Amino acid sequence: MGLVMDSVQALSFAEWNPAVTPAQATDFTQILEAGRVLYLPQLTFELDSGERQFLSPQWLEGSSKSLYLKGHDRALRGTAAQGRDRANMQSMIERFGLRATRLVNSLFPIYSAQLQLGNTSFRPCEAAGRKQSWRHDDTRLHTDAFPSQPLQGKRILRVFTNVNPQGKARLWRIGEPFPAMAEKFLPLVRRPLPGKHAVLTALGVTKSPRTEYDHIMLRFHDLQKADLGYQKSVPQEWFAFPPGATWVCFSDQVMHAVMEGQHLFEQTFYLPVERQQQPEASPLRILEKMTGRRLAALVAD
């Protein structure tokens, strides 16, 4: 009782390229790297009247949960829309990606030269009550890790904006700090089998070789989600991000669960650990300290 987690830090900026002093930038970067969420309640992403029609899951194709631009070729996926609709969707999502890029360049200028652009997505479906396997159930607390995309130690930095037109907040649970989570789950992670990464790469399951770091982070994601007792008992905070608000965090570090909400824009960036202000605050360095060995080298065959 009396637990104060203080997972979220509010900033009053209302522009995507705010004027930030060097001292403020150092501060914001420190807060982010400590595993907190930077929350900008006044930072809105405006849609024009023609774009509001896209606030509907009807545009999604098949089982896709989002309309998105891939990091590398920026081609629109996740929808069967054609012609003018498709072009307008593409430009709306591109515009969000540009805004989000400006924001991170302003708040964390130390990263700018080294940030790699990942997917830009728009998620028009309701997050609550979706039928899915426990592994894909994002209403369970987790740290992000991507099975098909080994990061080899790179960070996952994400910018989110709620654009819900009915006043509905995006409701998150935020879990305990990364080091406390890692203390619990690291003893349950077995070392990867020699040669496994070469097999996965050859089979096309992964796009680049997995490191031991990737292996541990994937196991963490699954162990956290599979443990319902932990989901309930872990220190956690609920936070509602209202429409018209933006927030930023390292989603590979902040334990998060999305309990409800609809209509969200999201931009992913990747950042090499050594470009952080304090690389020792990263999951990679924390895990290396705990295991006493280097984890971002390719898993040996």
Ligand SMILES: [Fe+2]
């Ligand atoms: Fe996530």
